[in-house]
Amino acid sequence: MKRIKVSNNVIRRMPRYLRKLDDLSAAGVERISSGELGRQMGLTPSQIRQDFSCFGEFGQQGYGYNVVALRGEIAKILGMDRNYTAVLVGTGNIGRALVENFSFEEYGYTLKAAFDINPEVVGKRFRDIQVYDFNNLSGVLTELKPDVAVLCVPKSMANSVAKEIVASGVRAIWNFTNTELQLEDNDIVIENIHFSDSLLALGYYLSESLDEAEARAARARRES
Amino acid sequence: MKRIKVSNNVIRRMPRYLRKLDDLSAAGVERISSGELGRQMGLTPSQIRQDFSCFGEFGQQGYGYNVVALRGEIAKILGMDRNYTAVLVGTGNIGRALVENFSFEEYGYTLKAAFDINPEVVGKRFRDIQVYDFNNLSGVLTELKPDVAVLCVPKSMANSVAKEIVASGVRAIWNFTNTELQLEDNDIVIENIHFSDSLLALGYYLSESLDEAEARAARARRES
Numbered sequence: 001m002k003r004i005k006v007s008n009n010v011i012r013r014m015p016r017y018l019r020k021l022d023d024l025s026a027a028g029v030e031r032i033s034s035g036e037l038g039r040q041m042g043l044t045p046s047q048i049r050q051d052f053s054c055f056g057e058f059g060q061q062g063y064g065y066n067v068v069a070l071r072g073e074i075a076k077i078l079g080m081d082r083n084y085t086a087v088l089v090g091t092g093n094i095g096r097a098l099v100e101n102f103s104f105e106e107y108g109y110t111l112k113a114a115f116d117i118n119p120e121v122v123g124k125r126f127r128d129i130q131v132y133d134f135n136n137l138s139g140v141l142t143e144l145k146p147d148v149a150v151l152c153v154p155k156s157m158a159n160s161v162a163k164e165i166v167a168s169g170v171r172a173i174w175n176f177t178n179t180e181l182q183l184e185d186n187d188i189v190i191e192n193i194h195f196s197d198s199l200l201a202l203g204y205y206l207s208e209s210l211d212e213a214e215a216r217a218a219r220a221r222r223e224s
Numbered sequence: 225m226k227r228i229k230v231s232n233n234v235i236r237r238m239p240r241y242l243r244k245l246d247d248l249s250a251a252g253v254e255r256i257s258s259g260e261l262g263r264q265m266g267l268t269p270s271q272i273r274q275d276f277s278c279f280g281e282f283g284q285q286g287y288g289y290n291v292v293a294l295r296g297e298i299a300k301i302l303g304m305d306r307n308y309t310a311v312l313v314g315t316g317n318i319g320r321a322l323v324e325n326f327s328f329e330e331y332g333y334t335l336k337a338a339f340d341i342n343p344e345v346v347g348k349r350f351r352d353i354q355v356y357d358f359n360n361l362s363g364v365l366t367e368l369k370p371d372v373a374v375l376c377v378p379k380s381m382a383n384s385v386a387k388e389i390v391a392s393g394v395r396a397i398w399n400f401t402n403t404e405l406q407l408e409d410n411d412i413v414i415e416n417i418h419f420s421d422s423l424l425a426l427g428y429y430l431s432e433s434l435d436e437a438e439a440r441a442a443r444a445r446r447e448s
Contacts, residue, residue, distance in 0.1 A: 011428050015421035079427030093325055097317030107423050172430045189433055191426035197239035199331050202415035203303030204235050206396045209413055
């Protein structure tokens with residue numbers, strides 16, 4: 001695929017489009033205009049058209065977008081058709097939550113293995129996924145060659161394990177350790193799920209909402 | 225706090241600043257220039273100054289920023305000093321991962337209760353947090369009046385449970401259900417952790433990285 005550099009704001013909207021188009025498909029909607037799509041997603045139609053124009057010409061004047069076709073294009077853009085494989089490193093609470101409740105396959109990923117340090121867990125299978133001994137991490141990674149490592153180890157081990165993962169040739173890390181990974185190789189793709197960042201953003205918006213409500217109430221009291 | 229409307233991009237950077245300032249503090253750094261902070265965070269000094277100017281005057285010409293003072297200001301902006309309380313709704317894998325591994329207190333939140341539908345779990349305590357019967361959700365919420373509900377129920381129940389939570393007076397939902405919440409009240413703060421969106425964004429960046437490496441290799445082959 002010929003690529004131009006697309007802004008992160010656009011990239012972050014693409015999965016939202018995918019989810020919306022899946023909902024529309026499930027509801028039997030075959031086509032949709034940028035106006036209607038925008039209304040449902042809280043975006044302007046020109047933002048939508050601009051986003052898609054980064055990747056190609058997906059709509060037709062007067063017709064709008066074909067839901068199934070557009071969904072297919074976005075899925076390709078997001079690498080869902082590339083048969084990516086993944087391994088899970090760390091099967092504590094969050095690792096187990098992912099292997100048992102998150103459908104990797106739905107997004108085009110095959111989970112091939114898991115790793116843990118606890119000998120009581122090694123050798124077990126979670127939902128068909130074999131748990132390997134964490135001490136054999138490099139060896140198994142070199143053999144399996146997964147595209148992505150899902151990092152769910154304790155914060156204190158995050159960077160050393162990430163280093164080992166990268167040294168074994170893995171090119172991307174989905175990072176659940178709630179800490180910043182400092183890697184020397186800038187070409188490694190790191191995607192962070194920072195629970196704390198999310199909760200703190202919630203704290204901002206909640207404070208803003210409460211302050212605005214208080215300001216409105218104070219104005220109402222002054223005017224009465 | 226007098227508030228102006230701040231862009232979401234700025235708000236999303238604030239928790240990153242907090243984490244970086246905590247690391248600097250831990251390393252014994254007392255003051256830092258916007259230039260050095262930018263270098264460490266991959267941001268331009270003017271972006272940093274612009275971000276903070278949305279909230280006040282935090283630095284001093286020629287001095288830079290005092291790490292502890294700046295951290296304190298950002299913590300306030302993110303509502304960390306407001307003694308927010310939270311409840312956990314659903315104690316499956318992800319709910320348990322949060323109650324056992326995520327330190328709500330570290331971010332200023334007190335977790336007051338949990339809820340589950342499974343009678344074998346009701347009445348138990350996870351890390352000091354009482355698990356209440358999900359059937360008493362409204363009653364307990366009306367009594368405890370938490371600021372935030374952490375939603376960890378199955379996708380199929382997400383919207384109905386969210387409605388009940390909001391009807392009981394809760395103003396904010398931290399949403400781990402991997403589905404969009406459709407609520408009538410636009411004043412409710414909803415913060416989503418969409419694992420799928422994150423993995424798909426990783427898929428984009430990984431595909432981009434691999435395509436660029438392939439393009440470089442093809443060019444090298446042509447030139448040799």
